[in-house]
Every structure is written in structure tokens, then in C-alpha cells.
Amino acid sequence: xxxxxxxxxxxxxxxxxxxxxxxxxxxxxxxxxxxxxxxxxxxxxxxxxxxxxxxxxxxxxxxxxxxxxxxxxxxxxxxxxxxxxxxxxxxxxxxxxxxxxxxxxxxxxxxxxxxxxxxxxxxxxxxxxxxxxxxxxxxxxxxxxxxxxxxxxxxxxxxxxxxxxxxxxxxxxxxxxxxxxxxxxxxxxxxxxxxxxxxxxxxxxxxxxxxxxxxxxxxxxxxxxxxxxxxxxxxxxxxxxxxxxxxxxxxxxxxxxxxxxxxxxxxxxx
Amino acid sequence: xxxxxxxxxxxxxxxxxxxxxxxxxxxxxxxxxxxxxxxxxxxxxxxxxxxxxxxxxxxxxxxxxxxxxxxxxxxxxxxxxxxxxxxxxxxxxxxxxxxxxxxxxxxxxxxxxxxxxxxxxxxxxxxxxxxxxxxxxxxxxxxxxxxxxxxxxxxxxxxxxxxxxxxxxxxxxxxxxxxxxxxxxxxxxxxxxxxxxxxxxxxxxxxxxxxxxxxxxxxxxxxxxxxxxxxxxxxxxxxxxxxxxxxxxxxxxxxxxxxxxxxxxxxxxxxxxxxxxxxxxxxxxxxxxxxxxxxxxxxxxxxxxxxxxxxxxxxxxxxxxxxxxxxxxxxxxxxxxxxx
Numbered sequence: 001x002x003x004x005x006x007x008x009x010x011x012x013x014x015x016x017x018x019x020x021x022x023x024x025x026x027x028x029x030x031x032x033x034x035x036x037x038x039x040x041x042x043x044x045x046x047x048x049x050x051x052x053x054x055x056x057x058x059x060x061x062x063x064x065x066x067x068x069x070x071x072x073x074x075x076x077x078x079x080x081x082x083x084x085x086x087x088x089x090x091x092x093x094x095x096x097x098x099x100x101x102x103x104x105x106x107x108x109x110x111x112x113x114x115x116x117x118x119x120x121x122x123x124x125x126x127x128x129x130x131x132x133x134x135x136x137x138x139x140x141x142x143x144x145x146x147x148x149x150x151x152x153x154x155x156x157x158x159x160x161x162x163x164x165x166x167x168x169x170x171x172x173x174x175x176x177x178x179x180x181x182x183x184x185x186x187x188x189x190x191x192x193x194x195x196x197x198x199x200x201x202x203x204x205x206x207x208x209x210x211x212x213x214x215x216x217x218x219x220x221x222x223x224x225x226x227x228x229x230x231x232x233x234x235x236x237x238x239x240x241x242x243x244x245x246x247x248x249x250x251x252x253x254x255x256x257x258x259x260x261x262x263x264x265x266x267x268x269x270x
Numbered sequence: 271x272x273x274x275x276x277x278x279x280x281x282x283x284x285x286x287x288x289x290x291x292x293x294x295x296x297x298x299x300x301x302x303x304x305x306x307x308x309x310x311x312x313x314x315x316x317x318x319x320x321x322x323x324x325x326x327x328x329x330x331x332x333x334x335x336x337x338x339x340x341x342x343x344x345x346x347x348x349x350x351x352x353x354x355x356x357x358x359x360x361x362x363x364x365x366x367x368x369x370x371x372x373x374x375x376x377x378x379x380x381x382x383x384x385x386x387x388x389x390x391x392x393x394x395x396x397x398x399x400x401x402x403x404x405x406x407x408x409x410x411x412x413x414x415x416x417x418x419x420x421x422x423x424x425x426x427x428x429x430x431x432x433x434x435x436x437x438x439x440x441x442x443x444x445x446x447x448x449x450x451x452x453x454x455x456x457x458x459x460x461x462x463x464x465x466x467x468x469x470x471x472x473x474x475x476x477x478x479x480x481x482x483x484x485x486x487x488x489x490x491x492x493x494x495x496x497x498x499x500x501x502x503x504x505x506x507x508x509x510x511x512x513x514x515x516x517x518x519x520x521x522x523x524x525x526x527x528x529x530x531x532x533x534x535x536x537x538x539x540x541x542x543x544x545x546x547x548x549x550x551x552x553x554x555x556x557x558x559x560x561x562x563x564x565x566x567x568x569x570x571x572x573x574x575x576x577x578x579x580x581x582x583x584x585x586x587x588x589x590x591x592x593x594x595x596x597x598x599x600x601x602x603x604x605x606x607x608x609x610x
Contacts, residue, residue, distance in 0.1 A: 003373060010370035014356070021358035021399075112354035112415070115318045116371045117343040266320060 007118045011126025012133075015100075019134050024095070029138050032092050036142040039084050043077065044149055050077045074153040075161060075237070081146055082165040082235045085139065086228075089173055090205075094197035096135060097180025098190045100127050101258070105188045114266060120259035128181055128255060132174045139169065161237035168234020171247035172227055176201060178254020185261040204228065271296045271423060271453035272317065277326035279312050286312040287477040289326070294470070296422075297450045301468030301485075302457040303576065309477040310457040311351050314427045317455065318348040330423050344373060347421040349429055353412025357401035361392055361411055364400060365418055372419035386414040389444055391437075405432040413441065417448065424448065426456040430463060442467045461576055473576060496547060498539040499525075501564035502555060506535040512554045518542040534563065 019025040043049055054073045060066075104110040113123055143166060150157055180197040187193050204227050211223035223229050227250065230243035272294040279286045287309035294300040304310050315321040316328055319339045327334060333341040356364055365386055369379040387393050390410040395403065400411060409432050416424055429445065430438045445454060445467055458464060464471050465485040472482045481488060502509050506524065513522045518541040525536040541547055548567055555562050 006373075007371055010367060014359075014367050017363070018356070018358055107354065107356065108350060108352045109354040109356060111315075111320055111350045112348075112368070113371070115320050115343055115346070115348045115350075116368075117340050117373055118371050119340075266322070 003117075004119065004122050007122040008126040008129070011118070011123050012130045015127050015130035016133060019130075024099075025134065028092055028095050032088065032138050033141060035088055036085060037145065039088070040081060040142065040145055040149070043080050043084065050080065074150055074157040078146070078150065078157075078162055078165055079235050079237075082169055083232065085142065086169055086172060086231055086235070089135075089169070090176070090201050091198075092138075093135070093173055093176045094180055094194040094201065096131050097177045097197055098184055098194035100131060100181045101185035101262070102187055102190045102193045105185075106190075110262070110265075114262065120262045121255065123262075124181065124255045124258040128174070128178055128251070131177050131181070132170070135173050135177065136170060139166065164237055164239055165235040168231050168243070171234070171244070171251075172231040175227055175247050175250035175254070176204075178251045178258075180254075182254050182257040182261060185258050185265070271298070271331060272300070272455060273327075273329040274313070274317070275327050277313070277316065277328055278324050279309075279316060279321065280324045285477055287474075290474070290477070290479050292472045292479060292482050294453050294455055296453050298470060299445065299449045299454045299456065299468045301464035301471040302455060302474065303459065303461070303464050303471055304457075304474035305459055308474045310459075310474060311427055313474070314348075314425055314455075314457055315350075318346060318350075318425050319343055320348075320350075345422050347416035347419065347424045349412045349416040349424075349426045351427045353408050354415075355400045355408055355411055358399065360397050360399055361387065361403070361414075362396040364411065365414055368415045369418050372421075374419050382418050382420065386418040389417065389447075390414040391440060406434060406437050409433055410437070410441075413444070417452075422452060424452050424454045426454065428458055429456055430458070430460065438463075496541050497568040498541070498548060498551060499564070499566045499568060500537045500539060500551060500555070500562070501530070502535055502537070503531075503533050503561035503563060504535075504559070506537070508558055509535070509537060509555060509560055512558055513537065513539055513551065516541075516547070516550055516554060518547055 045051060050073055054071060057071055101110070104113065114120075147162070150162060176197075179200055180193070183196045183200065184190075184193040187196075207222060208226040208228040211219050211226050211229065213219070214222065224242065225246070227246070230240070230246055233240055233243055274290055274292050277290040278288050290309075290313060292300070302310055302313065312321065316323045317330060317335060319335045319342050322336055327336075329335065330342045331345045333345070335342045356367075359367065362383060365383040366379055369382055374382055384393075387396055390413050392407070392410055392414055395407060400408065403411065409429070413426070413429055416426065426445070430441050433441060442463065445456065448454060449469070456463075456468070468485060470482065470484050471488060473480050473488075500509075500513075510522050510524065513519055519539055520542070521540045523538045523540075525538055530536060539547075539551065548565060552562060552565055
């Protein structure tokens with residue numbers, strides 16, 4: 001057991017190290033921060049932003065127009081912004097997961113891992129932890145900016161919804177990364193892995209859309225399996241164990257499929 | 271230490287190796303020799319636990335490579351055909367990583383990395399990114415990662431590919447130095463490599479073992495005949511008659527008169543393997559009053575044996591002639607080797 005943990009740690013460290021050695025992660029993070037920062041300002045202060053909407057609501061009250069429904073600026077801002085980070089991540093995640101195994105296959109290092117006393121599970125878990133860590137590192141600075149903005153709210157808001165929504169964000173990202181890792185283990189081409197992962201994300205989004213469109217039991221059954229639906233719940237501050245279980249199941253599925261795919265690869269390789 | 275029994279591997283309908291049986295004793299260097307595409311890499315991969323065999327068993331250090339994969343993986347160092355390297359790591363960082371996943375305890379890792387780098391001549395490259403290394407150095411890093419955890423069994427798939435002659439020599443010395451405390455199996459298609467480094471050779475062709483023996487035995491036992499080249503001055507007919515009359519002689523052929531002074535002739539005498547024949551030839555010629563200018567025993571080289579074994583039809587009766595271009599290539603390669 002200790003050995004397995006050590007192996008996971010070794011894989012994790014090597015994987016994290018590789019993010020510093022290659023220019024691609026820097027570029028991905030830079031673009032993510034640029035867009036994230038831009039939308040932070042746009043959503044908060046832009047002409048159609050939350051503050052502008054709140055000001056309009058105030059105005060209409062003063063002008064004696066019908067009172068709009070009550071409006072929690074801090075809550076709405078958090079929901080909109082974390083939701084946006086979720087959408088933004090969908091473009092970034094395939095690029096983070098694409099190289100996880102495709103590069104190992106291309107470099108032939110998979111042969112080293114597969115002939116070392118390390119289980120496929122340990123390798124997959126180490127890699128997933130590393131890429132999720134990198135994702136968290138990407139989200140953290142934006143979280144800080146957001147926290148500063150929320151800190152200025154009067155009356156002060158609790159940190160519960162804020163933290164819960166980000167937990168949802170990380171869980172959803174981890175689920176997608178786990179599936180992306182599996183896709184990456186299927187091919188030697190990183191580009192192909194990225195495209196296929198992106199297609200998978202579109203499919204997940206489509207599932208969500210179908211679930212909303214379908215009435216009755218079928219619709220709600222599909223909705224239970226929708227990552228986006230549960231992510232939205234988290235951003236709205238609704239903590240639901242069902243959602244947590246779903247995310248963890250997706251992560252487990254991704255790990256399982258990856259480990260199996262590497263095992264099968266060894267059996268088929270010609 | 272290594273026991274391979276009736277091992278077969280098929281990829282779909284193509285057979286890579288068929289009913290291979292061989293073994294290596296502890297502390298021995300076993301050469302695995304065969305032309306390109308003979309099934310060397312497949313066998314190596316099965317031994318390393320990377321590929322499962324279709325049939326048969328392979329045991330390394332007493333553990334079955336398929337059912338006890340983890341136990342085998344702990345006991346082998348494996349250099350695949352192309353060295354498995356992370357281009358964005360430094361030599362030292364990579365070796366420490368390999369030591370970690372091979373289960374070397376944390377207090378020994380640095381020391382083992384030093385030893386491996388020292389063995390492979392990498393000490394001055396320890397901080398260099400692998401991406402920036404030349405092919406020869408990469409190959410050395412590949413060897414270093416195979417020996418870093420001091421495994422009892424080392425599997426090297428073409429370890430000297432891409433190295434310059436001096437490096438090849440160094441690697442051979444390194445491999446020889448590792449023998450005794452380690453069991454080593456190395457594959458190659460370069461013949462002198464086998465005769466220089468290996469205790470025993472298994473020759474494989476078209477997925478089947480055609481011979482297993484020591485390099486010396488292979489050359490003497492399998493060649494089965496001795497040949498002498500003779501240069502004389504005088505009447506060639508008398509010489510031919512005299513030589514044909516000697517007991518073990520099978521055939522005497524007159525070789526072309528290229529670059530020979532007048533009245534000089536060159537003859538090739540083939541006979542049953544007999545070490546005393548040289549004296550008899552000399553005596554017969556000199557007693558007949560012929561001038562003997564040169565008498566040379568031609569020893570069959572491992573190349574002859576190899577070509578002999580890999581170009582004739584195997585016992586199964588299948589037509590398995592090596593393409594001529596391939597055998598020529600091998601000979602040329604080995605000649606280049608020797609010249610180098």
C-alpha cells in the first residue's frame with residue numbers, strides 16, 4: 001500500500017514537473033487568466049454587468065415602476081462568473097488532458113511504465129491528480145480576484161456558496177479530465193485526443209440539452225446523469241450528494257477505463 | 271534465471287515467434303541474434319512482461335512473466351528498442367524518477383543514480399535536458415535506466431544501436447562488467463558483438479530458434495570443415511594431384527590468378543575439420559619440390575555460421591530463405607563493425 005502511494009506520488013511529481021518544462025501549459029494558463037480576468041470585469045462592471053442591472057433595478061424603484069423581484073448582487077455575480085469559468089474550462093480541459101497518455105505512447109515511455117513495478121491504476125491516478133492540481137492552480141488566481149470583489153459587498157456574503165461553487169467547478173473539471181485522459185490513452189496523437197475530448201464535451205452538453213427538452217421520467221433520468229446540470233446546482237449553492245456521487249463516478253469511470261485501455265493496449269499491440 | 275519454453279506469439283494471422291525454447295543461467299550473458307524482423311523484439315517484450323505470449327511460458331528469476339508480472343517487473347531492467355525517455359527531464363532527474371518507480375528506497379536513489387551515470391559515462395551530462403542529448407547519449411541514458419535499480423536480470427534490446435565505435439566498445443565493456451552478478455540477455459543483429467560479449471548465443475530466424483551454443487562451439491561445431499588457402503610457385507597440376515591424395519581432403523579448387531606473379535598459383539583446399547592437415551599440406555608440397563609461398567587456414571567465422579543457418583531451409587520444410595539483400599546487409603554491417 002505504501003509502495004503504491006509512493007508510486008502515485010512519483011508519477012504525480014514527474015507529471016507536475018513536466019508542466020514547468022513545456023511552453024504549452026504556460027500559454028494555456030495565460031490565455032485562461034486573460035479571458036477569466038476580462039470576463040470578471042465584464043460581468044461585474046460592464047454595461048450589461050451585474051452592477052449595471054442592479055442600478056437599473058434601483059432606478060425603476062425610485063421612478064415608481066413595478067418593483068422587480070429581489071436581487072442578490074453577490075449571489076448572482078458568483079453564479080454567473082463560476083458558470084462562465086465552467087464554460088471557459090471546456091475549451092481548456094481538452095488541451096490539458098490530451099498529452100497525458102498520448103505523449104507517453106509517442107515517446108515510448110509507456111513501455112517503461114508498463115514494465116516497471118507500478119500498476120496501471122497508480123499511473124492513471126498520479127496523472128489525474130497532477131492535471132487536476134494544475135487546473136486548480138489555474139483557477140486559484142481568478143478565485144482570489146473574485147473573492148476581493150465579493151469582499152466589497154454590503155451586507156457581507158458568506159463564503160459557503162462561493163466555495164461550494166468552486167468545488168463544483170473543480171469536480172466537473174476532474175470528471176472531464178478523467179474522461180479526457182482515457183481518450184488520450186487511446187491514441188498516439190495529441191491533436192486527435194484533444195479533438196475527441198472536445199467532441200465528448202459537446203456530447204455532454206447535448207445530453208444536458210436533451211434532458212431539458214424531454215418531458216417526464218426520461219428527461220429527469222437523463223438530467224440526473226448530466227454533468228452540467230449538477231455543476232449548475234453547485235454554482236447556485238445547492239449541495240446535493242447525488243451530484244457529488246455523479247462526479248466521483250465519472251472520475252472513477254475515467255480512471256477505470258484508462259487502466260483497462262492500457263492493459264488492452266499491451267494485449268493488442270503489434 | 272531465464273527460462274523460455276515453447277513460446278509463440280501471433281499478431282492476428284502473422285506469426286512473430288513460433289515455439290521458441292531457450293534459457294540463460296545466472297550470471298550469464300546470452301546473445302539473441304537474428305536478422306531484422308526475426309522476432310527478437312517480440313521475445314524481449316514478452317520477457318519484460320510488456321506483451322503476453324500467445325502460447326508457452328516464460329519465467330524470469332523463477333516467476334512467470336504473465337501470472338507474476340509484478341514480481342518479474344521488480345527483478346528486471348529493460349532497455350526497449352527505442353530508449354524510453356522524457357525529453358523534458360534532465361538526465362539525473364529522469365534517473366531518479368526511474369529509481370522511484372522501480373522501488374529503490376529514497377536513501378539509495380542518489381547513490382544508485384551516481385553509479386549508473388558513472389557506468390554509462392553520463393556524469394558530465396547530468397544536468398542536461400534529455401531533449402538536447404545526441405542519439406548516442408540517449409542510448410546511454412536508456413542503458414542507465416535499465417541498470418539503476420541493480421536488477422538481477424537485465425534485458426537489452428539492441429543496446430549498441432546508434433553509438434559510435436568507441437562508445438560501442440565502452441558499452442560492451444560495461445555489459446561484460448555487469449555479468450556475473452547479473453544475468454543479461456541482449457539482442458542484436460551485429461555478429462561481432464555476440465562473439466565479443468556473449469557467453470552463449472541463441473540464433474533466431476523467422477521466429478524460430480535455429481541454434482543455441484557458445485560462440486566458439488557454434489563456429490567449430492557447425493562449420494564442420496576446415497579450409498586452407500595455399501599459394502605455390504611451380505607446376506599446379508602436380509600440386510593439385512598431391513593435395514587431392516591427402517586423406518581428409520575433400521576438394522581442391524584452383525583460384526583465379528588475380529594479382530599473382532608468374533608461375534604463382536593459388537589453391538583452395540577444403541577438408542574434414544582436422545588441425546594436423548596444415549603440416550601435411552606443407553610437407554607434401556615442399557617434398558615435391560614446389561615453392562610454398564603462403565599457407566593459411568581459413569576459420570569459419572560466426573558470420574558463415576549465421577548465414578548458413580539463416581539462409582538454409584529449416585527442418586520444418588518451409589521455404590525460409592532470407593532475402594539476399596538482407597544477408598548482404600548483415601555481412602556488410604558486420605564488416606563495417608570490424609573495420610571500425
